[in-house]
Amino acid sequence: MTSTPEFRGAVHQNLYLAQGGQEVHAVITVDAAADPGNRSAPDSSGPAAAEVLILDCSGSMGHPPEKIVKAKEAAAVAIDELRDGVPFAVIAGSSGARMLWPAEPKLVPAGAQTRAEARTALRRLGTDGGTTIGAWLRLAGRLLGEHREVIRHAVLLTDGRNEHESPEELAAAAADCAGLFTCDCRGVGTDWSVAELRTIASALLGTVGLVAEPAGLAEDFRAMVATSMRKAVGEVGLRLWTPVGAAVRFVKQAAPTLEDLTARRVDSGPQTGDYPTGSWGTESRDFHVCVEVEPGGVGEEKLACRVTFVYPGADGTRQPLGQAFTHIEPDGSRNAFSSARVRAIWTDDLAQVTALDGKVAAVTGKADLAKAVQDGLEAHRLGDVDHAVDCLGRARELAEQCRDGNMLARLDQIYDPDTGTIRLHKMNAREGMELDIESTKTTPLRRG
């Protein structure tokens, strides 16, 4: 066992509320640093991990044949990336889910022989049948649910829509697998649904990606498995303490991907709840918390919430990770504490109340931008051209305001500067999907 990573963070907020004010916003930036020993020997150390590859082998994967050929190559590369001894399996998904390797529904430790056997099984994989992603996830859940390794991860590859299951069946399967494993989802080509894979990735705390060209699959798979192998702690929870009488408006991950965690709260005490954040390696994330507190009198100060990060200890109970958070006082001085404290001070000084914290404004702008893009694309899909144009035009303005060069460049491709409007016909399917995917990707805020 290696030690858990150390979390270092900072709290950014406007401390002041007007008389009667209740809503407190804060951005908490977090940088996790895994044990340096892990990084120096990534192949031989690290916490126990288990990996499942889920490959779509429905009929469409054979058209063109390059898709299934490259998917099989990518799976082989991913298997090579596993540390020796990491239990793994490959699931073949079509109108149902079946074990591709091993034949029995279980995981087998990676080694020279098992890798070779898995490669042989991959070579024999053909394409046939439909797409039932919920069933594939459930098989992965059965396999990984029996394992106690700290890091349990799956990679899901598909090229099509989940046509042979209802959206409800898929959502239920994803929800049932939450906590059993984390899952990165990849779509190849442009015939799959970003919304479907986002449902899965969101529930299973993973990423969504579009691999436009099958040739890009191998590097993508290698990178996903390598990232998983570098994770140092799994099932990390964001623990939120709130005062009696307070209401949690939302808890969101703001970077590197936007993720609303609010509905996933599990109470962990009379005044605390835990929000799942999945597994962590050496990485940076930002969170946006909004709490409504009972108002205090002018001059009073209240703790609106307190954030700590917890993980499952050896005895199964959740324990705090090593952590320290910097707090910047109104006068610029800094104090460090072992929890992130979000405070509220009531004042009658209007200038203090109206000062927006830059980082809170930045994550709010980014969330509004993502919503405008997704609303616009959804309207486009439903044929509501006017609404789509409105939303994407608004998105472009927001991208300008929050200086999001990536989104601005993508939106400018469908923007007509002469008329100042969005021209939907300039956007092909792939560009639309990429715009959708990119809208929820964010860069962690600058530290300091």
Add this chain to the structure above:
Amino acid sequence: MVCDAFSIQRPVPATMTTEVVPEHRCPRCAGPVGSRDRYCEECGTRVANQRDRVEVDVGIAAGVSDRGRRHHRNEDALALRGLGSPRDGVTAGVAIVCDGVSSVSRPDEASEAAAQAAAEAMVAALRAGGDLATATRTAVHAADKAVTELADDSLSARGAPACTFVSAVVTGGAVTVGWVGDSRAYWIPRSRTGSTPPVRLTEDDSWLAQGLAAGTLTLADAVADRRAHAITAWLGQDSDDVAPHIVTVEPEGPGVVVVCTDGLWNYLDDVDELAAALPAEALDAPLHAARELVEIALHRGGRDNITVAVLPLDTQPLETQPGGAS
């Protein structure tokens, strides 16, 4: 040791916050208030630390200790005593001021323990008829013992509790000051035109002062150095044998003794500037004078905790002389 550096070099084990040691009850909801972060564990209300602002007036001496504007707690401590009853057998004013060393564990407890222990020891020694220098030495050793007893091996990672010390005792026409570290005492005569000018009675036990005294440093170099505030002597487990400096003076005319921590002298380093800032009525209204001086430090930034004690000394002979009894 650096006196005013507050930084945590390593993440603190998070268990420190989950463990709530109720010190107080919340005035709003009666919920428990943790000793560490001063927020009610039930309703979240911040409960002011009693030590954020302390004002003491014992007539013959008065003082103010303030958290300042930058630090999250007050690590300075102030203890004042006035003697004058028949039981005391002596008329005297005693002020003890201590500044906890921030870079080690529990500096606030160190300064408080030192100040209180010293005040008790000083009073006992004076009542027993001891001379001012002996009483002062007794007080320093009592303070050092109290701080040393706070040391706890489980906290050794940050270093044992430690603090500075300065005492002033006035009686008759004399004042005796004793100190360890960089907390200071000044004599400010009422008459600014008399033969005795305002004077600093203490010499800092600091890296800066030692370098200047040895001629190895220029003032400009030293002030720019981050070690300028590092002290070279303190009370507590990690100090060597405590050797307090003790000075007694017998001023020619009336005036006040100002005892303070670096939270004040950082802003009023020059003795003439301090004398100019002191309200003219300090001799008759020592609490007012202490408040005014603290206010100046707060106004100029309040970067550190600020503690000021003012002891009037009227050279009209009082009932006793040092060491005497009525």
